[in-house]
Amino acid sequence: MNQSAQLKRKLIYIAIILACIIPLYLLGRPTGGGDDAGGQLAQMRNAYEFSEANLGEISPASSTMKLATVGMRGVAATLLWQKAHEYKVKHEWDRLRAALNNISLLQPRYDKVWEHQAHNLAYNVSVQFDDYRQRYEMVREGTEYLERGVRLNRKAPRLIWYTGWFYGHKIGTSDEKKEFRVLFADDTEQHTRLANQGLPIFDARAEGPNNKPDNWLVSNLWLEKGAAMVDAGVKLRRITAINFFETGPKAIFKFAEAIEKEGTYNEKTQDAWVRAADGWAEFGRRSLPTTSNITVRLGALEDRLEEHGRVFDRFKVLCGPLYTEREKELVGTLTGTYLDVYQKDPKDRSKAEQRLMPEIKRLIRPDVKLLLAELPADKRLKGIELIDNMIQLEDRIRRIEGYREQINYSYWESLAMAEQEERTIEARRLIYEAKKFADNAQLKESLEKYEEAFELWAEIFDDYPILTIDDSADDLYESVRQYMIALDSNDLPEGFPLETFVELMAEESYARVEMYEEVRETQKEKAAQRRRELEEEERKRDAADAEQAKADAEKAAEMKAAEGNQDTSRDAAAEKAEAEDKPADAQATEDKDNAAEKADEEPVAEGDKISEGQAVKEEAAAEKQGANEAGSDETPEQPTSDGNPAGEAAAENQPPPPAESN
Known part of the structure; x- marks a missing residue:
């Protein structure tokens, strides 16, 4: 009886087992290729893309490793993690690599493994070496480890994002970034490996100023690849959409900053900033999911504000005079500064007062719900519709502003606009050249470059006052300090263009932007007042100079008239003297002629007769010619009754010359 019962139970167990095998086979039957879709589980894996082929590359070694652990994979992975840490502490790098490889075989689809261990290699292990070349090799091993994880996890956007961030942050911001960037640009082996993974590494989008791949641009390529994956429908995990999509454009910003610090100031720099601005604008146009059921676009804030304003204006029109009456009542409640600012002409409001206006408008804005209660019955339905629309827009605006503030959207937008201007590139170039001159002890040239740069930076x-919180503002402040050292002075020169900036650099907060605007505006008002005072002083000086010039002209005219009278008197005296001299000259000529005739009549020796007569004639002719010449050129001095020459007597009768003017 007992044996029969045992046999029956065994047969029942066998039947149950056979009955279970059939549905298990039907459920878990693998695909047979072709039209054979396999069992139900295989079909579901294909439908939800959970199969090994859908998740990434198939690794036979990984599958073998998992089977060899006989269900103890978790225990084996835990032991390997402990061993990896032990090898790192003991600096047993070869064993560490082997342990990390085994971990990746046991947990190939767990993306956190790849992130953690790649970070371990590139950040923690690399710093244990002294030579930067060895450090770069460990960084490269970390990137290779990540890239293996990407190949095995094609549905892990965060892993792709982390790879892109890795290329930018570790190579581009570490202490050895200068050497790392050069080594990466010359690392043809790594370039080939990246190209084999489908990255356009040799495209112009990845080339730096030296026409070689740049780590920041390669970072951007990885991040764009991850963004394309998400756009294709892959869901994000363990990272927010706003942080995921903002990193790509920021890599271009970092690229532009890097080449500027390396001394590149040409059209490539400007193109880099234009590209960064375009990337940031595209990011602003992207629809980002939020914690609620709506999406937002960070670049659409102005559009949403304008739309809200249009809806609100429609509500005001609907309310009619009722709205104006309630608004006037609220305006009457304003006091102090708010009332003064509200009553001031908008053109006369300062920047600080303009910032108060949104708060003032909020205070004098009537409650729309209270207005709705006072509306006639035939207008309330339309009012409810408009109010509901305004509430939805206000919620969207509030979320946009929150996300923009979270990533400092306005700062990056302003930075892109400012940096692509030629004057900004020129200002940075001047600072760079000034430092070069200072390093070469050429202080005069260095000071000139600094002063030119500071003028541009003030403009x-x-x-763009928001740039006072930029990282480069600290570098500029250090340049000012170097300028003061070159001047051998502890004080800034009078009229220094960046005086406000230097004074506010100690403020480590965003309030520095507002303070800079306020102080600069105050300084502008003072400068305008001083300019008006100087212009008034200049006008007074011009008027005084004009009066002095007029007086000098009148005095010069008087002097010229006096000199004319003096010349006239002198001419008259000369003519009178010439007239008096003419009879005397005629008498002298007649006496000489008579003497010559008398000499001709006297008897002389025959030899002397001709010579003496000839001599007398020649002498008379010479005297006559001399008298004629003297009468034509100048009047000879004739003795007067007191023995003075006639010319001096005439001079005494002339009026005295005018005194010299000071």
């Missing part, structure tokens, strides 16, 4: 900060 840039006036137009």
Whole structure:
């Protein structure tokens, strides 16, 4: 009886087992290729893309490793993680590599393994070496480890994002970034490996100023690849959409900053900033999911504000005079500064007062729900519709502003606009050249470059005050300190263009932007007042100079008239003297002629007769010619009754010359 019962139970167990095998086979039957879709589980894996082929590359070694652990994969992975840490502490790098390889075989689809261990190699292990070349090799091993994880996890956008961030951050911001960037640009082996993974590494989008791949641009390529994957429908995990999509454009910003610090200031720099601005604008147009059921676009803030304003204006029109009455009542409640600012002409409001206006408008804005209660019955339905629309827009605007503030959207937008201007590139170039001159002990040239750069930076900060919180503002502040050292002075020169910037650099907060605007505006008002005072002083000086010039002209005219009278008196005296001299000259000529005739009549020796007569004639002719010449050129001095020459007597009768003017 007992044996029969045992046999029956065994047969029942066998039947149950056979009955279970059949559905298990039907459920878990693998695909047979072709039209054979396999069992139900295989079909579901294909439908939800959970199969090994859908998740990434198939690794036979990984599958073998998992089977060899006989269900103890978790225990084996835990032991390997402990061993990896032990090998790192003991600096047993070969064993560490082997342990990490085994971990990746046991957990190939767990993306956190790849992130953690790649970070371990590139950040923690690399710093244990002294030579930067060895450090770069460990960084490269970390990137290779990540790329293996990407190949095995094609549905892990965060892993792709982390790879892109890795290329930018570790190579581009570490202490050895200068050497790392050069080594990466010359690492043809790594370039080939990246090209084999489908990255356009040799495209112009990845080339730096030296026409070689740049790590920041390669970072951007990885991040664009991850963004394309998400756009194709792959869901994000363990990272927010806003942080995922913002990193790509920021890599272009970092690329532009890097080449500027390396001394590249040409059209390639400007193109880099234009590309960064375009990338940021595209990011602003992207629809980003939020914690609620709506999406937002960070670049659409102005559009949403305008739309809200249009809806609100329609509500005001619907309310009619009722809205104006309630608004006037609220305006009457304003006091102090708010009332003064509200009553001031908008053109006369300062920047600080303009920032108060949104708060003032909020205070004098009537409650729309209270207005709705006072509306006639035939207008309430339309009012409810408009109010509901305004509430939805306000919620969207609030979320956009929150996300923009979270990533400092306005700063990056302003930075892209400012940096692509030629004057900004020129200002940075001047600072770079000034430092070069200072390093070569050429202080005069260095000071000239610094002063030119500071003038440009003052203009840039006036137009983009938000740049005073930029990282490069610290570098500029250090340049000012170097300028003061070159001047051998602890004080800034009078009229220094960046005086406000230097004074506010100690403020480590965003309030520095507002303070800069306020102080600069105050300084502009003072400068305008001083300019008006100087213009008034200049006008007074011009008037005084004009009066002095008029007086000098009148005095010069008087002097010229006096000199004319003096010349006239002198001419008259000369003519009178010439007239008096003419009879005397005629008498002298007649006496000489008579003497010559008398001499001709006297008897002389025959030899002397001719010579003496000839001599007398020649002498008379010479005297006559001399008298004629003297009468034509100048009047000879004739003795007067007191023995003075006639010319001196005439001079005494002339009026005295005018005194010299000081």
